[in-house]
Amino acid sequence: MSTATASTAAPVAPAARNGGNGRPVLGPYAVRWARHLATPVVLGLVLLGLYLYVGAQDLDRIEQRSLNADYLLSRFGQHLWLSSVVVVLVLAIAIPLGVLLTRARMRRYAGAVLALANIGQATPSIGLIVLFAVVFLSWGINTIAVVAFVTYGVLPVLRNTMVGLDQVDRSVVEAARGMGLSRLRVLWSIELPLAVPVMLAGIRTALVITVGTVALATFIGAGGLGDVISNGISSNRDLVLFAGSVLVAVLALTIDWLGALVEDLLRPRGV
Amino acid sequence: MPESPPRPMIRLTGLTKHYPGQAEPAVDHLDLEVPEGEIVVFVGPSGCGKTTTMKLVNRLIEPTSGRIEIDGRDVTGVDPDRLRRGIGYAIQQTGLFPHRTVADNIATVPRLLGWGRERIAARVDELLAKVGLDPQTYRDRHPGRLSGGQQQRVGVARALAADPPVLLMDEPFGAIDPLTREALQEEFLRLQRDIRKTIVFVTHDIDEAVKMGDRIAIFGECGRVLQYDTPARILGEPAEGFVADFIGNGTNVRRLSLTRLCEVEVSDDRPVVVRGSGDGGCPTAPGSFALLVDRDRRPLGWAEPGQDRPLPLISHLGPEHTLHDALDAMLANNSDTVVVTDQDGRYRGTVEMATIQTHLHRVGGPGNEGGPVRGGERADRSIGTS
Ligand SMILES: Nc1ncnc2c1ncn2[C@@H]1O[C@H](COP(=O)(O)OP(=O)(O)OP(=O)(O)O)[C@@H](O)[C@H]1O
Ligand SMILES: [Mg+2]
Numbered sequence: 001m002s003t004a005t006a007s008t009a010a011p012v013a014p015a016a017r018n019g020g021n022g023r024p025v026l027g028p029y030a031v032r033w034a035r036h037l038a039t040p041v042v043l044g045l046v047l048l049g050l051y052l053y054v055g056a057q058d059l060d061r062i063e064q065r066s067l068n069a070d071y072l073l074s075r076f077g078q079h080l081w082l083s084s085v086v087v088v089l090v091l092a093i094a095i096p097l098g099v100l101l102t103r104a105r106m107r108r109y110a111g112a113v114l115a116l117a118n119i120g121q122a123t124p125s126i127g128l129i130v131l132f133a134v135v136f137l138s139w140g141i142n143t144i145a146v147v148a149f150v151t152y153g154v155l156p157v158l159r160n161t162m163v164g165l166d167q168v169d170r171s172v173v174e175a176a177r178g179m180g181l182s183r184l185r186v187l188w189s190i191e192l193p194l195a196v197p198v199m200l201a202g203i204r205t206a207l208v209i210t211v212g213t214v215a216l217a218t219f220i221g222a223g224g225l226g227d228v229i230s231n232g233i234s235s236n237r238d239l240v241l242f243a244g245s246v247l248v249a250v251l252a253l254t255i256d257w258l259g260a261l262v263e264d265l266l267r268p269r270g271v
Numbered sequence: 272m273p274e275s276p277p278r279p280m281i282r283l284t285g286l287t288k289h290y291p292g293q294a295e296p297a298v299d300h301l302d303l304e305v306p307e308g309e310i311v312v313f314v315g316p317s318g319c320g321k322t323t324t325m326k327l328v329n330r331l332i333e334p335t336s337g338r339i340e341i342d343g344r345d346v347t348g349v350d351p352d353r354l355r356r357g358i359g360y361a362i363q364q365t366g367l368f369p370h371r372t373v374a375d376n377i378a379t380v381p382r383l384l385g386w387g388r389e390r391i392a393a394r395v396d397e398l399l400a401k402v403g404l405d406p407q408t409y410r411d412r413h414p415g416r417l418s419g420g421q422q423q424r425v426g427v428a429r430a431l432a433a434d435p436p437v438l439l440m441d442e443p444f445g446a447i448d449p450l451t452r453e454a455l456q457e458e459f460l461r462l463q464r465d466i467r468k469t470i471v472f473v474t475h476d477i478d479e480a481v482k483m484g485d486r487i488a489i490f491g492e493c494g495r496v497l498q499y500d501t502p503a504r505i506l507g508e509p510a511e512g513f514v515a516d517f518i519g520n521g522t523n524v525r526r527l528s529l530t531r532l533c534e535v536e537v538s539d540d541r542p543v544v545v546r547g548s549g550d551g552g553c554p555t556a557p558g559s560f561a562l563l564v565d566r567d568r569r570p571l572g573w574a575e576p577g578q579d580r581p582l583p584l585i586s587h588l589g590p591e592h593t594l595h596d597a598l599d600a601m602l603a604n605n606s607d608t609v610v611v612t613d614q615d616g617r618y619r620g621t622v623e624m625a626t627i628q629t630h631l632h633r634v635g636g637p638g639n640e641g642g643p644v645r646g647g648e649r650a651d652r653s654i655g656t657s
Contacts, residue, residue: 175366
């Protein structure tokens with residue numbers, strides 16, 4: 001009955017509504033997917049441009065040492081590996097912590113923990129890793145790097161997990177409990193799915209931050225694409241510096257693109 | 272037919288809830304019995320502990336002291352999650368899961384109880400039809416694409432899903448427009464006549480309470496029940512000043528809505544003409560009307576002698592309508608008579624303005640409220656027949 005009224009009321013643009021969940025489609029929806037498709041193309045073109053540009057230059061020995069496929073691939077691999085470890089740890093810490101801190105009993109600690117996480121992020125990242133490297137001399141270089149970057153990336157995921165869970169309508173949770181779903185079940189099948197969009201936004205931020213800050217690992221000798229940049233600086237070769245920066249930027253944007261894609265795919269229907 | 276008095280399905284004894292940090296208890300030594308198969312309405316001003324009392328029953332809130340028994344069993348010994356699966360729960364904000372379809376929402380408790388897939392699907396469709404939603408159309412929608420009234424219907428269907436004997440409903444028809452609300456109330460009462468659940472129904476609205484309740488519990492401050500009685504007796508003899516104030520003016524008119532037309536004596540002194548039978552039964556006195564009916568005695572219109580065409584019948588009322596509806600129809604039609612039919616739509620008689628007046632005087636007068644204080648069948652509403 002109401003479908004009939006709806007379609008007679010808006011006969012002009014029936015395609016303008018998404019059948020699935022009532023979001024307008026042809027506006028933001030199409031734009032979003034256009035961006036999803038365009039981003040990798042643009043990033044690919046940037047890489048191609050860089051390759052052609054560097055290839056056209058006459059590289060001296062010092063430049064060649066940084067700008068060759070083997071070296072770049074190994075730094076790229078280090079970078080990805082370090083970032084992945086950091087992100088996995090960030091998720092493993094921040095999501096359970098966020099869930100815990102939104103439970104009624106633990107709520108009173110939320111303020112304190114958030115403040116702590118804020119300090120972690122407000123400290124300049126370069127300062128943080130150098131500080132860690134000095135204070136925890138006995139740890140391995142990689143451990144220090146990972147701990148520092150995890151400290152740095154926890155906040156957005158923690159905060160968004162908490163916000164995401166808090167914005168779930170209390171009456172929905174109460175109805176679920178009132179029908180006999182256990183606390184765990186409510187969390188798993190009601191609260192978390194409804195918090196997913198907000199949580200994913202935080203995770204995406206953390207990914208991008210991590211990929212960016214891992215470039216600083218070079219300053220404590222933990223490798224990564226930051227090595228290329230710092231080679232460029234120390235040897236006074238702008239081309240190397242430029243290439244390293246572009247590579248880090250492209251990597252961060254690629255991760256951001258993947259994050260956006262996942263966000264759209266995992267958003268629950270009907271929300 | 273003699274009926275044994277209904278046994279209490281829910282029994283609250285000395286129930287007290289004191290929220291930590293609050294000066295006054297939200298519910299204070301409450302004793303209350305909800306008879307099996309009846310709707311008991313909690314009504315009272317905001318913050319008087321209606322919701323708290325209801326949530327104590329399914330242990331969403333744990334009592335400070337007191338006993339809660341359902342079907343003779345103390346609920347404190349039962350695992351709360353299991354307990355709640357046996358108690359339907361519907362709330363004003365509906366609490367529908369926005370990321371799940373209507374069907375999935377309704378299937379929540381049956382799934383918890385481990386029903387088979389086909390049984391659940393059949394139950395979902397049956398319930399959707401029961402609450403007046405076409406299963407085909409609405410089954411796979413998400414709640415965000417339903418109107419407020421439709422959401423509340425789904426909320427009721429979800430509460431009924433596993434066929435629980437007890438239902439808790441906290442302002443289930445709250446935030447919707449008066450017309451839709453009235454329709455939902457009617458439908459729900461019709462449904463309840465079949466399913467005969469024991470229902471605790473919370474509302475702010477005394478009119479809704481009078482309409483829905485077999486009994487009404489009027490809450491005052493701090494979760495104290497000031498009066499617990501049938502709607503007729505609450506309107507007829509409101510206890511204390513507060514209850515009378517809360518009920519407010521217009522009790523006489525409200526009381527009319529307690530009497531169904533099937534319980535009222537109708538007058539049948541109007542001449543009746545069967546269409547196609549000639550003018551034999553037509554009134555001869557000019558200016559008097561006869562009711563024109565078809566061969567099945569369904570009313571068609573008013574016939575006046577000397578006029579070719581009958582005057583159309585603006586409205587006629589069935590057995591489920593109330594004296595309040597009759598008065599309403601009279602005022603709307605600017606007439607002092609309404610035609611009453613039986614459940615098959617056959618002419619039964621007429622109700623006149625004078626009938627209503629007599630009725631009001633009969634029940635309004637002092638000393639006319641016989642019957643036991645705790646008498647409670649729906650028949651108690653029929654003051655007119657006592
Ligand atoms: N979780 C809680 N913690 C502390 N106090 C509460 C809590 N829930 C309710 N109260 C208090 O208990 C009293 C009764 O609240 P309750 O929700 O039962 O009222 P109500 O009759 O349902 O009101 P309304 O008609 O507005 O829904 C109120 O004074 C309220 O402030
Ligand atoms: Mg309430």
